[in-house]
Amino acid sequence: MPRLGYSYAFLDPGAKRELRRSLLKAVALPGYQVAYASREMPIARGWGTGALQVTLSLVGPEDVVKVIDQGADDSVNAANLRRFIASMSGARTTWDTLEATLIQSRHRIPEERLRPHQILILQVPIPEPLRHVEPSEPRARELHALADYSALWVGLFEETRRFRRSLKGAAYPVMVHGRYVMDPSPIPRWDVPKLHQAPHLTLLAAGREKRLYAVPPHTEVRPLAFQDVPFQVERVRARCRRTGVGHLFLNAIPGEGGLEHELSDTSVLEKLRAGRALGETYYDLEGRFYRDDVPV
Amino acid sequence: MSYVTARGGEEAIRAAEALYRSLLGRLTPAFHEQLEARLPYLLDRLMGEGGVWAPRLAALALAQTGGDLYEGVLLLRAYRTTLPRLSPALALSREELCLLRRISAAFKAIPEGQVLGPTLDYSQRLLRLEALYRAEAPPPPPEAARPAPERYPSVSGWLRRKGLLQAPREAAEGLPDLTTEPLRFPAPRPLALQALARADTGGLLALGYSGMRAYNAHYHPTVSELGLGYAEVRLPHPVRGGAFAIGEVRLSFAEVVAPAQPGEPYRLGFAATLGWNEVKVIAAALLELEMQREEPHPARSQEFVLLHTDPVEASGFALHYKLPHYVTFLSNLLAHQGQPEEVEDA
Amino acid sequence: MDDLEVLSWLTRAEARALRALARRLRPQLGAARLLRRRVGLALLPYQAEGTRFVLGEALVSEVWLRLPRHRVEGYGAVLGEDLGKAQALALLDAALAAGVGRGEILALAEGVRQGWQAARARLLRQVEATRLEVETL
Numbered sequence: 001m002p003r004l005g006y007s008y009a010f011l012d013p014g015a016k017r018e019l020r021r022s023l024l025k026a027v028a029l030p031g032y033q034v035a036y037a038s039r040e041m042p043i044a045r046g047w048g049t050g051a052l053q054v055t056l057s058l059v060g061p062e063d064v065v066k067v068i069d070q071g072a073d074d075s076v077n078a079a080n081l082r083r084f085i086a087s088m089s090g091a092r093t094t095w096d097t098l099e100a101t102l103i104q105s106r107h108r109i110p111e112e113r114l115r116p117h118q119i120l121i122l123q124v125p126i127p128e129p130l131r132h133v134e135p136s137e138p139r140a141r142e143l144h145a146l147a148d149y150s151a152l153w154v155g156l157f158e159e160t161r162r163f164r165r166s167l168k169g170a171a172y173p174v175m176v177h178g179r180y181v182m183d184p185s186p187i188p189r190w191d192v193p194k195l196h197q198a199p200h201l202t203l204l205a206a207g208r209e210k211r212l213y214a215v216p217p218h219t220e221v222r223p224l225a226f227q228d229v230p231f232q233v234e235r236v237r238a239r240c241r242r243t244g245v246g247h248l249f250l251n252a253i254p255g256e257g258g259l260e261h262e263l264s265d266t267s268v269l270e271k272l273r274a275g276r277a278l279g280e281t282y283y284d285l286e287g288r289f290y291r292d293d294v295p296v
Numbered sequence: 297m298s299y300v301t302a303r304g305g306e307e308a309i310r311a312a313e314a315l316y317r318s319l320l321g322r323l324t325p326a327f328h329e330q331l332e333a334r335l336p337y338l339l340d341r342l343m344g345e346g347g348v349w350a351p352r353l354a355a356l357a358l359a360q361t362g363g364d365l366y367e368g369v370l371l372l373r374a375y376r377t378t379l380p381r382l383s384p385a386l387a388l389s390r391e392e393l394c395l396l397r398r399i400s401a402a403f404k405a406i407p408e409g410q411v412l413g414p415t416l417d418y419s420q421r422l423l424r425l426e427a428l429y430r431a432e433a434p435p436p437p438p439e440a441a442r443p444a445p446e447r448y449p450s451v452s453g454w455l456r457r458k459g460l461l462q463a464p465r466e467a468a469e470g471l472p473d474l475t476t477e478p479l480r481f482p483a484p485r486p487l488a489l490q491a492l493a494r495a496d497t498g499g500l501l502a503l504g505y506s507g508m509r510a511y512n513a514h515y516h517p518t519v520s521e522l523g524l525g526y527a528e529v530r531l532p533h534p535v536r537g538g539a540f541a542i543g544e545v546r547l548s549f550a551e552v553v554a555p556a557q558p559g560e561p562y563r564l565g566f567a568a569t570l571g572w573n574e575v576k577v578i579a580a581a582l583l584e585l586e587m588q589r590e591e592p593h594p595a596r597s598q599e600f601v602l603l604h605t606d607p608v609e610a611s612g613f614a615l616h617y618k619l620p621h622y623v624t625f626l627s628n629l630l631a632h633q634g635q636p637e638e639v640e641d642a
Numbered sequence: 643m644d645d646l647e648v649l650s651w652l653t654r655a656e657a658r659a660l661r662a663l664a665r666r667l668r669p670q671l672g673a674a675r676l677l678r679r680r681v682g683l684a685l686l687p688y689q690a691e692g693t694r695f696v697l698g699e700a701l702v703s704e705v706w707l708r709l710p711r712h713r714v715e716g717y718g719a720v721l722g723e724d725l726g727k728a729q730a731l732a733l734l735d736a737a738l739a740a741g742v743g744r745g746e747i748l749a750l751a752e753g754v755r756q757g758w759q760a761a762r763a764r765l766l767r768q769v770e771a772t773r774l775e776v777e778t779l
Contacts, residue, residue, distance in 0.1 A: 485695070568697060
């Protein structure tokens with residue numbers, strides 16, 4: 001049962017309508033940052049309030065909601081958000097990626113492949129991929145309008161010349177449908193290829209910065225890279241200390257004898273530990289990506 | 297190891313909140329009443345930054361957070377998003393304020409004079425240590441034979457009639473509202489004034505002070521008028537037509553003037569906020585004045601000031617750094633350090 | 643004092659006094675049907691320097707009701723979260739419209755006005771004592 005005394009799913013109908021309209025605009029213009037009013041939520045600003053507003057504007061009583069933080073369902077902030085969404089909407093919650101209809105995530109895309117009926121909502125701290133080369137918002141907006149991304153290309157070129165690679169780890173900039181450069185949120189590079197031609201809808205929301213953007217299903221999403229220095233994902237040569245799996249994204253954990261590792265994705269970790277079958281994953285047991293038109 | 301222990305679910309969250317609340321003790325209506333009566337300047341700061349006049353709720357917010365101002369402002373802002381909008385009140389106007397304090401630094405004699413009102417300005421800031429041991433009632437303030445006027449003519453209006461001040465800038469149509477639309481730049485003046493009214497006192501002070509002290513201190517602006525007072529809130533009566541008063545709010549405003557070009561009239565910077573908060577409106581009015589310049593110092597540009605002084609956004613983002621970042625940290629580490637032992641060549 | 647002025651003074655009355663008077667008049671008013679009873683926000687526009695902008699919002703309790711017996715409606719609103727006070731005010735507003743208890747309501751408003759004005763005048767005399775006397779040459 002949703003909580004009494006508040007609007008269904010907390011947001012009042014006016015706020016929901018504005019959010020949904022902005023989301024439609026975002027879907028119609030893949031990668032374009034739509035400005036919206038962004039209400040204050042009863043959790044700290046900058047802790048996922050944007051994605052929370054999107055989740056609450058989409059959730060219905062039939063939905064199944066999964067919330068993860070850095071891949072983990074049991075992370076404290078994820079637990080807090082999940083508790084809030086459930087109490088305000090009456091929706092069921094889950095840790096299982098395959099069972100969820102709405103997945104709110106901070107900085108990870110699940111390892112199991114998302115399907116067309118699922119919506120991924122990513123929390124975004126800094127939506128503007130040009131921010132570090134152009135701190136002024138009006139000027140950055142102008143550069144997007146002109147599709148002038150030369151400052152990013154020059155930066156990438158300089159890094160490549162000096163270090164033979166990009167120094168960008170998480171939040172690697174991507175070109176969406178050949179038009180807008182987009183910050184995919186601070187997901188690791190490991191997750192970036194999952195956005196390309198994905199069958200599911202990804203919504204990205206920055207509450208503090210008041211911007212929404214989207215990657216609709218079957219959209220071209222290409223990391224910025226030069227032909228002769230291809231984009232690379234992180235490759236950790238370790239195995240999960242609990243499951244022995246080595247082909248998925250692992251967290252490093254300081255242990256007795258140096259670094260130990262553990263699966264970042266709790267849905268996968270729980271399934272493997274319980275001996276349950278995994279869904280199809282983006283990377284196979286040899287670490288090969290499921291599509292061959294994407295450099296990893 | 298901290299990341300490992302930071303995981304761990306709903307029981308820990310509940311226990312942490314329970315511990316926090318138990319250390320603060322009971323919330324009682326009597327305590328909230330006391331806060332409201334005895335700490336009005338603290339409440340005013342909270343309500344000004346929260347952008348909502350609600351003294352009892354502000355007192356509750358303070359009590360509930362043990363006096364953590366940023367948490368308190370967040371509580372007020374989060375609560376206000378759940379409330380419906382009623383009819384707007386009639387516009388409060390400068391001419392109709394009942395001022396208790398009204399001073400000008402520009403002229404010794406201004407129409408209707410300088411009235412200090414309740415202030416510590418010229419007092420000696422000594423702790424009243426005797427009150428540590430026994431109650432101390434304030435002495436009754438002296439009373440003049442006749443009451444002060446409730447309303448004062450605006451000093452800027454007077455300066456304009458003397459040709460000393462530029463005409464007010466063109467007013468925008470309609471009433472844009474930051475709580476229903478995002479701030480885009482260049483922001484129209486009403487949105488900038490609203491953002492300043494809700495801004496963090498400390499943030500405005502730091503940026504304003506940087507301009508006063510050194511950067512861009514090419515001239516010395518003057519406070520032409522500073523006012524603290526009451527504004528009567530009037531709502532339309534939906535049955536009878538007309539409007540009626542439903543109570544009063546405290547508010548403060550400041551106007552500062554500075555020379556433009558030699559021989560030209562002065563320019564004016566303005567700010568107002570809910571509650572009595574002098575340092576905030578003076579800093580904000582100075583920043584408003586600076587923002588109008590062709591090329592303000594970066595820390596006085598509209599975008600820089602308004603985007604970085606929202607108390608809820610700034611504090612929320614600063615605090616988010618304590619959230620787990622282990623995926624991003626590892627990803628950035630691998631990108632930066634290249635190929636440590638754990639990483640195989642791709 | 644016109645009726646809107648009466649209401650303006652009544653909003654400054656003690657909630658207890660308003661509720662007591664509303665209760666006394668209740669038998670003559672008959673049943674009331676609530677049309678609206680809610681706490682919300684009133685936008686506070688501020689007009690200065692040729693600009694109108696949103697200074698903030700005020701928390702307001704409002705009640706709108708109808709008295710079927712007298713075929714009149716009443717409206718009450720007060721700053722703050724006291725819906726009981728707003729409802730008493732709405733009943734008194736409806737009573738004024740229905741011509742019920744007019745004398746008593748006016749007397750209450752007049753009492754509030756006198757008390758409030760006396761307190762404000764005293765405060766302003768104290769404020770006047772802080773005036774900086776400057777010589778004008």
